[in-house]
Amino acid sequence: MCISKDARVAVIMGSDSDLSVMKSCIKILKDFEVQCDVMVCSAHRTPDKASEFARNAEATGIDVIIAAAGKAAHLPGVLAAYTPIPVIGVPIKSSTLDGLDSLLSIVQMPSGIPVATVAVDGAENAALLAVQILSVAYHGLRDKMVEYKKSLAEKVEKKNKELQKKLEEI
Template sequence: MKVAIIMGSDSDFQVVEKGYNILKDFGVEVDVRVISAHRTPDEAINFAKNAEQNGYELLIGAAGKAAHLPGVLAGCTPLPVIGVPIRSTELDGLDALLAIVQMPPGVPVATVAINGADNAALLAVQILSIKYEDLRMKFKEYKKQMAEKVIEKDKKLSEKLANN
């Protein structure tokens, strides 16, 4: 299991780090790179074209502003691409969201919320879990623990309100 997280700028790592940590926690091998669709387009294209033969099974592209990186990656690889719009302008990330989600027919990019690197990582885990049963079991346990936390919070709130 190998995933690449490609960022348009090193400043994006403060958002991407959450997703990186989630993937590592699930035992997924992760490489993180800074490759710009605009400033290093040849590198972006070459990375995407060679991603499959380099052992990657899924790519996560994170970018702000014009945010063409996930689309460039998707246009050059048969692998699934998840786009993470980064909040980086006075438009509050809506520019990046629209740039990533509005892909033309035939070039899909799964898109998560603005600054949603955690959900991008979890979606990557879900996609990979189709092939890797151990990953699916870990994801089921993750969902179970998440539900247990909500149930516990509900219980504490009910007790607090009952004592008022």
């Protein structure tokens, strides 16, 4: 059985301004003890760097790529075009169209170049999806994901109990 510290995810942002959204993604990966490489790389401003990174990602031990970008948001698709490993796209909310432009740029990929896409600014779900993908090979992550989901259920039950108490006071 593999252990989670061998699992490796690259978090690639189109701009350093995306870090405010992607911090939660990085934190979740660290909480699950997944090695996380983080860098800024632009599909438009550094296309050679983007293609080189994607071509070499598997050989350097990257298991999953999470790519965040706003506006034209071509970064996840460009990376996916050059690598056989899973790419998860995080559309970043932009000032122009509230992130709809980013979402459509990432989700509307041509046949043969899939990019799993989460909600606009959905960094946490990107990390959790990466963990679920990794858990196929890194079985310790599956156990951690089961515990994580149990903790979510416990939080909901606690809130429900608090709500029921408030309702008694009405």
